[in-house]
Amino acid sequence: MQNHQCPRTAGIYSGSLFFRIAKSSWFRYPVDMSETVQTVTERSRHVAPVLAACSGETISTALNAMADSLQQHAPEIFAANNEDILRSQEEQIDLPLLKRLKFDQPKLDGVTDGLRQLAAMENPLGKIQSVRELDAGLILERVSCPIGVIGMIFESRPDALVQIAGLCAKSGNAVILKGGREAMESNRILSRLLHDAGTSAGLPDGWLALIETREDVQALLTRHDDIDLLIPRGSNEFVQYIMHNTTIPVLGHADGICHVYLDKDAETGMAVDISLDSKTQYLAVCNAAETLLIHREAAARLLPPLHEALSSSGVEVRGCEKTRALVPALPATEEDWASEYLDAIISVRIVDSLEQAVEHINTYGSGHTDAIVTSNQAAAELFMRSVDTANAFWNASTRFADGYRYGLGAEVGISTGKIHARGPVGIEGLMIYQWRLRGNGQIVAPYAAGSKRFTHRDIT
DSSP states (O other): OOSOOBOOOSSEETTEEEEEEETTEEEEEOOOHHHHHHHHHHHHHHHHHHHHTSOHHHHHHHHHHHHHHHHHTHHHHHHHHHHHHHHHHHTTOOHHHHHHHOOOHHHHHHHHHHHHHHHHSOOOTTOEEEEEEEETTEEEEEEEEEOOEEEEEOOSOHHHHHHHHHHHHHTTOEEEEEOOGGGHHHHHHHHHHHHHHHHHTTOOTTSEEEEOSHHHHHHHTTOTTTOSEEEEOSOHHHHHHHHHTOSSOBOOOOOOOEEEEEOTTOOHHHHHHHHHHHHHSOTTSTTSEEEEEEEHHHHHHHHHHHHHHHHHTTOEEEEOHHHHTTSOOEEOOHHHHTOOOOSSEEEEEEESSHHHHHHHHHHHOOSSEEEEEOSOHHHHHHHHHHSOOSEEEESSOGGGOSTTTTTSSSOSOEEOSSSSOOEEOOTGGGEEEEEEEEOSSOOSHHHHHTSSOOOOEEOO
16 A cells, blocks of 8 residues: 555544534543443444535535645644654554654645545446336436445554545545554544544534544444444454454455566566565555565576665565575575565565466465566466456556555555455445335336336346
């Protein structure tokens, strides 16, 4: 995923529930934490249909207002983010998390560009997807609509909060956000600014809520009557925990164990450039490459310049026995093939064929993003058909696997599952549909008796 993400707001703030009782003021009502989560989810359930009924023009105006507000309050946002960074440094959190935590002007520009991109997109709500005549004067339509209330639990990246909030607003979904404790101050100010800008432009109060503690998450997992979908972003263990401890549908992805396969017909300069960008353009993201696979017929040609480029960029190379016979490298173990490093480390394996590369990817990969570099179109098409992955690339960096770069207006995450949504989950992944039947007094009895027959004629 790109170094952008989404915001959230309102709901729980500093351990208390804030809710608007008048357009001009906030009322703070301290409550028990479990009651707070219950109140927030019930409120979100009430707000969701109001948000779904907002016009596309209102939502676009709100998204542009959010972007303006974030830019106008940049100094306060950066000050809050600096508090988070200083606290996290004192607590000695892992370097990859610390890198994700940083929210500076380039990241602010990225998320506000994403909000404006969303604002410019066609309204996805109420779109007629198909029309079928069941019989004369009996017309069935399939129309796009929001999922409803979405609970989003994500890691330390404050930019994720902005992306998620924007996507949920555009798709008409009320959203409850839980960010990482490391980004607490950043999340608070971002969610407040987003919520208030949205409501000032016409979105219903409470369209976005923020919860903060682990206890909140536990309570959230029980709210199956109020929440329609949970989207966790984090480690594989965390995603699996969420899936196994709730009856709410969960849309998530496992580790980002991404591969670049350099085929025997890979051009040297392209192979080096794509491999280096896939690994080093931004280390601490799920679409960074963790393993390079190289065809044995190209290994002697590709490995030396690859090794030089990676080493010059500070990347530690761990290789199989055949790799270590050609370039200096640490031994790669079975554990390396299944590791998401999120760091300046890459594992390298020489394979005998494209088929063996695909077998390796389908065995050790996480179904996130996998790329082939080759001038052979037939080999590329075979690779993309064969790899069990959400994103299959030919002659392109794995770092392109991102909702913002796909033109989806950012993303709420990457789904490696195969139901409902796959790959970067943008607007379409947050939509469902409703069947609408338009008649003029028809009843079923004549069709059941056989005196009338359906035409079942597709109109569009």
